Amino acid sequence: MILLLAWRNIWRNKRRTLITVMMVFIAVFLSTVMRSLQLGTYHHMIDGLVRYTSGYLQVQPTGYDDDKSLDRAWSADTIDLQGLKQNRQVESVAPRLEGFALGSYGKKTKPLSIIGLDVDLERETLELNKKIKSGALPSNEQRGIMVGQKLAEKLGLGVGDSLVLLGQGYQAQTAAGLYRVEAILLFANPLLNENTVFMPLQWAQELFSTGKRITHVVINISPNAHLQTVQHQLTGFLPNVGFSLLNWQELNPELYQGIQGDQSGGMLIIFILYMVIAFGIFGTILMMTTERQYEYGVLNAIGMRRFALANMLVIETALLALLGAVVSLAVAAPVVAYFHHYPIRFSGQAAESMNSMGFEAAMYASTDFVIGINQALVVTLISMALCAYPFIKLQWLKPVAAMKK
Amino acid sequence: MSVIITKQLAKAYIDGPNTIHALQAVDLEIAQGEFTAIVGPSGSGKTTLLNIIGGLDACTSGQVFIDGRDITTLKDKELTNFRLQHIGFVFQAYNLIPVLSARENVEFIMLLQGVDKKARRQRADELLLAVGLEGQLHKRPAEMSGGQQQRVAVARALAAKPRFVLADEPTANLDSESTANLLDIMARLNAEEHTTFVFSTHDQRVIDRARRVITLQDGRITADVYNG
Numbered sequence: 001m002i003l004l005l006a007w008r009n010i011w012r013n014k015r016r017t018l019i020t021v022m023m024v025f026i027a028v029f030l031s032t033v034m035r036s037l038q039l040g041t042y043h044h045m046i047d048g049l050v051r052y053t054s055g056y057l058q059v060q061p062t063g064y065d066d067d068k069s070l071d072r073a074w075s076a077d078t079i080d081l082q083g084l085k086q087n088r089q090v091e092s093v094a095p096r097l098e099g100f101a102l103g104s105y106g107k108k109t110k111p112l113s114i115i116g117l118d119v120d121l122e123r124e125t126l127e128l129n130k131k132i133k134s135g136a137l138p139s140n141e142q143r144g145i146m147v148g149q150k151l152a153e154k155l156g157l158g159v160g161d162s163l164v165l166l167g168q169g170y171q172a173q174t175a176a177g178l179y180r181v182e183a184i185l186l187f188a189n190p191l192l193n194e195n196t197v198f199m200p201l202q203w204a205q206e207l208f209s210t211g212k213r214i215t216h217v218v219i220n221i222s223p224n225a226h227l228q229t230v231q232h233q234l235t236g237f238l239p240n241v242g243f244s245l246l247n248w249q250e251l252n253p254e255l256y257q258g259i260q261g262d263q264s265g266g267m268l269i270i271f272i273l274y275m276v277i278a279f280g281i282f283g284t285i286l287m288m289t290t291e292r293q294y295e296y297g298v299l300n301a302i303g304m305r306r307f308a309l310a311n312m313l314v315i316e317t318a319l320l321a322l323l324g325a326v327v328s329l330a331v332a333a334p335v336v337a338y339f340h341h342y343p344i345r346f347s348g349q350a351a352e353s354m355n356s357m358g359f360e361a362a363m364y365a366s367t368d369f370v371i372g373i374n375q376a377l378v379v380t381l382i383s384m385a386l387c388a389y390p391f392i393k394l395q396w397l398k399p400v401a402a403m404k405k
Numbered sequence: 406m407s408v409i410i411t412k413q414l415a416k417a418y419i420d421g422p423n424t425i426h427a428l429q430a431v432d433l434e435i436a437q438g439e440f441t442a443i444v445g446p447s448g449s450g451k452t453t454l455l456n457i458i459g460g461l462d463a464c465t466s467g468q469v470f471i472d473g474r475d476i477t478t479l480k481d482k483e484l485t486n487f488r489l490q491h492i493g494f495v496f497q498a499y500n501l502i503p504v505l506s507a508r509e510n511v512e513f514i515m516l517l518q519g520v521d522k523k524a525r526r527q528r529a530d531e532l533l534l535a536v537g538l539e540g541q542l543h544k545r546p547a548e549m550s551g552g553q554q555q556r557v558a559v560a561r562a563l564a565a566k567p568r569f570v571l572a573d574e575p576t577a578n579l580d581s582e583s584t585a586n587l588l589d590i591m592a593r594l595n596a597e598e599h600t601t602f603v604f605s606t607h608d609q610r611v612i613d614r615a616r617r618v619i620t621l622q623d624g625r626i627t628a629d630v631y632n633g
């Protein structure tokens with residue numbers, strides 16, 4: 001009955017209630033959509049880059065991250081790859097060899113990152129088939145390469161053309177070779193699309209003269225898994241000394257910090273949004289209490305405790321907030337779903353500048369429901385916290401004074 | 406034993422340099438089953454007296470015993486609960502919660518007392534029948550006349566099974582027909598259920614219905630008369 005009373009009380013002033021609900025609606029809706037786009041975009045950005053480059057997690061000889069020298073290449077037999085694969089969150093455990101070389105075709109030359117990988121092993125987790133723009137993936141035995149679409153465009157490469165790679169290999173040996181382009185892949189991430197060459201692991205080993213050695217092992221896990229937890233679980237499988245298990249945030253601090261920085265900007269906007277509506281809600285709460293002094297006086301006189309009166313006010317406020325929150329989640333859900341399926345793509349100068357910073361010029365929406373629930377919860381809690389002032393004031397209510405008109 | 410006893414009750418308001426003695430040395434005893442009117446000119450202290458007896462306001466000095474218990478010593482929280490359990494109130498107007506129906510208004514006080522739902526409903530309907538509002542159970546205060554609202558307020562006051570009902574000018578906003586009607590109901594409840602009523606009034610017709618009339622003047626009892 002208290003709930004029913006609270007519910008009816010909020011509808012005593014329909015217009016005010018609708019305005020308040022509307023404010024909550026706008027705040028929760030905007031913050032949910034903004035947050036979904038933000039987190040969805042980060043998620044996509046991370047997944048679209050990290051899988052191919054550092055991996056979500058990576059096993060490497062300690063120190064390799066600071067000095068990516070091929071001279072640190074090591075034999076993969078040293079560690080228990082099978083053991084690492086036992087973890088349910090792990091999607092793939094893949095040895096890689098990474099080096100650098102100049103790539104030339106015709107008159108054009110570009111510095112390139114060369115990634116040697118086990119094509120069969122990583123085909124699935126990297127969704128390589130889906131990336132093919134033209135050509136076909138080379139088998140592990142095939143001495144061919146895969147290049148990003150933008151790189152192909154810049155150098156004027158097509159499938160079947162041969163790219164000259166020239167660099168320094170293991171222990172200062174010369175690394176040089178002519179590699180046929182087997183596939184042109186389309187990556188969303190500009191770094192991968194323009195500056196990276198993929199080739200079967202054994203041919204990379206041949207190019208850099210490392211023998212059977214590799215530089216690191218990439219462990220890709222489910223994007224939804226908790227990174228640090230899995231990292232911690234897997235550490236036990238490594239030899240005690242000589243090897244490190246690093247996560248992408250450690251391996252790619254620029255990306256991580258960039259996201260953190262960008263995130264705080266978005267949070268600030270949401271914070272300001274919340275502040276603005278907090279004032280509105282506070283006004284409503286104040287009006288709700290001041291205009292009902294007489295009634296509070298009567299209720300206290302007949303035996304309703306002040307605490308119970310104040311609680312009812314909190315319930316009324318929570319109802320207002322929840323009402324707005326529920327409506328906004330209902331409206332936000334299809335909007336978020338829409339942007340999830342149809343990402344916002346930028347064009348023109350904005351796109352150029354984003355690409356040049358290594359970011360894909362698009363925004364994706366995360367459909368993680370927790371985002372919306374969090375926003376709804378925050379607004380509801382803020383509203384309830386705003387009741388503190390009238391709540392405390394009500395504790396001083398004197399029925400005789402309150403009923404004096 | 407008397408339900409209400411006041412001893413040397415005084416209430417003073419400090420108003421700048423002046424002290425207003427709203428009540429002075431009020432000694433009063435009201436027995437179970439009385440039907441008592443407090444009368445007196447405006448400003449004589451009727452409301453002040455009822456508020457202090459009802460535990461709504463503190464006195465400056467003196468004591469108020471309800472069933473032998475000195476309520477002036479109760480802490481605020483205890484006092485609120487004491488009012489809920491032992492005292493029924495009818496105010497001059499706007500007694501009811503506007504968003505609740507007649508029945509819900511009567512049920513509400515029993516909800517505060519922790520009476521279970523079925524018993525609440527049953528007692529509310531009985532009481533509304535007793536005040537002649539069996540047909541208005543679902544009406545909200547705004548849909549009822551002033552007289553009907555006051556009858557709901559009487560039903561609500563009784564719902565809590567109080568030791569007595571205090572009513573400060575319950576008929577002040579009513580026309581003569583509604584006034585007579587409300588008085589009939591109160592008198593009947595008094596006669597049949599032995600409910601103790603203490604009410605203040607200016608209205609001679611109401612005074613005529615009282616069985617005991619206490620007159621206040623400048624905060625002192627100047628007359629105390631039993632009408633047969």
Ligand SMILES: Nc1ncnc2c1ncn2[C@@H]1O[C@H](COP(=O)(O)OP(=O)(O)OP(=O)(O)O)[C@@H](O)[C@H]1O
Nearest residue numbers: 418420425427445446447448449450451452453454
């Ligand atoms: N809060 C207050 N502050 C100062 N003086 C007050 C206050 N409340 C009441 N008084 C004074 O106390 C005296 C008694 O007031 P009270 O309201 O009890 O009179 P009353 O008999 O009920 O009058 P009425 O018939 O007009 O309702 C009056 O002089 C009034 O001005």
Ligand SMILES: [Mg+2]
Nearest residue numbers: 451452453573
């Ligand atoms: Mg008065």
